[in-house]
């Protein structure tokens with residue numbers, strides 16, 4: 281009998297040691313398979329679960345041996361680890377009771393059972409943005425799971441397939457093991473004016489290349505994939521509306537991130553190699569960063585039980601629209617980053633001795649106004665959710681589009697104001713090594729002093745954070761991801777235009793203007809105002 285935790289740990293370590301030395305080599309298993317015996321709970325458990333997976337990752341023209349220990353990759357892993365630790369520290373915010381498994385699960389794996397669940401997703405996203413100052417990478421998977429719940433249900437309804445049941449089994453597995461799911465929608469797309477079947481190279485959109493009684497084989501690639509190397513499973517989905525000619529591209533399936541035939545080519549970020557230098561100042565945010573990579577798929581096998589769409593091309597647009605509806609409101613994550621940047625701007629104003637100057641206070645007020653405008657649309661979209669046929673809740677689409685469209689603009693203005701307040705040093709600061717140099721260091725400490733009583737090092741640290749978020753590594757997450765992630769600005773304008781019910785609005789104007797002979801019954805493909813005026817939103 282084991283007397284204590286340390287006895288237990290000794291036993292487990294001894295068991296794992298024997299397993300690795302004597303049994304594993306004969307079973308052709310890797311360390312990750314061994315670690316999977318243990319359910320992930322904390323950030324540290326999660327980090328250990330990523331070790332030894334033997335992923336094929338190219339970075340700087342070389343294969344990465346162990347991404348967990350790579351100084352440029354590790355900050356992105358730390359950001360995902362924080363999603364686990366938050367669920368331990370603030371259980372109500374970052375976990376939820378799942379009626380699929382009957383377990384308390386990480387909120388990133390939860391299927392929304394009420395509008396309140398969606399509201400809490402947004403609150404969790406803002407908190408994680410505040411804690412990490414970067415993209416914490418798990419929302420694409422969360423939004424893909426929720427979009428697939430209703431889409432697989434409705435495909436089955438029409439085609440008498442059994443995708444929904446398979447999908448629920450997958451959800452049970454990932455909830456029980458508490459895994460990270462990456463969502464892979466964006467294909468490289470080649471000539472943007474052409475669909476998948478019209479491209480010269482059919483691999484420019486991910487497609488089925490073979491099938492047998494065990495499953496299907498897919499080839500192609502997925503571009504800009506957030507957190508893919510930090511995921512345990514990746515869900516492949518189509519990225520554009522498909523036609524009958526595109527049946528081979530109408531594929532949704534889940535693959536383990538370490539599946540045979542998967543190659544990752546790591547995406548560079550501005551100033552990324554600073555993470556490989558000594559010191560913690562120049563990097564700006566030493567602990568956290570985002571991650572994107574291109575995933576190349578070479579005849580990757582997906583067993584039938586992990587296939588959730590196969591050939592039902594007419595459902596591709598339903599899946600994309602539902603996914604982007606969830607995901608465009610998930611971009612309230614950026615308000616958490618905005619909170620950090622506003623705090624940084626106020627701090628540098630303080631260190632520079634001008635915290636009470638009227639134009640500075642006004643600029644910080646403007647930054648806050650823009651940031652809260654993003655949050656307002658996102659959280660309102662979640663509150664205005666409705667129940668789908670499958671039972672999952674879907675947030676309001678119009679407000680989700682507005683949220684994301686604001687995100688394509690406001691972080692740029694917030695960044696501009698932060699740089700205005702910070703001054704030119706944000707781009708002209710010497711390196712950390714010069715600050716500790718016996719001759720250059722004292723000179724810099726003399727000439728880079730701010731308000732009396734403030735530390736030069738603190739002043740430099742906050743300037744480097746502003747640089748990190750507006751020009752450096754985490755500008756990927758705060759700016760360009762805000763522009764293109766979940767779809768470029770025009771994609772939201774198209775959705776807003778589709779739903780704006782202009783006929784209804786013209787009639788409002790005509791009635792008040794006294795026009796009685798020109799009132800038409802609007803023929804509009806949107807029920808936005810029905811949702812606005814619905815009075816029985818018993819959501820909480």
Ligand SMILES: Cc1cc2nc3c(=O)[nH]c(=O)nc-3n(C[C@H](O)[C@H](O)[C@H](O)COP(=O)(O)OP(=O)(O)OC[C@H]3O[C@@H](n4cnc5c(N)ncnc54)[C@H](O)[C@@H]3O)c2cc1C
Pocket residue numbers: 420463464465466468469472473503504505506507572756757760761764765766767768769770771
């Ligand atoms: C940091 C980051 C993280 C991301 N993470 C993920 C992820 O985890 N998973 C995922 O699936 N995707 C992810 N994406 C991809 C994102 O959804 C795409 O970047 C986005 O859909 C735009 O596609 P694109 O980058 O290929 O740009 P393009 O499609 O080349 O768009 C560039 C411009 O061309 C316009 N354009 C493109 N096609 C047409 C057309 N046919 N007609 C008219 N105008 C057109 C666009 O409106 C835009 O203005 C991420 C992107 C970024 C930048």
Ligand code: SF4
Pocket residue numbers: 414415416417418419420506610611613614761765
């Ligand atoms: S950009 Fe935001 S919503 Fe998307 S994965 Fe990163 S943190 Fe989540």
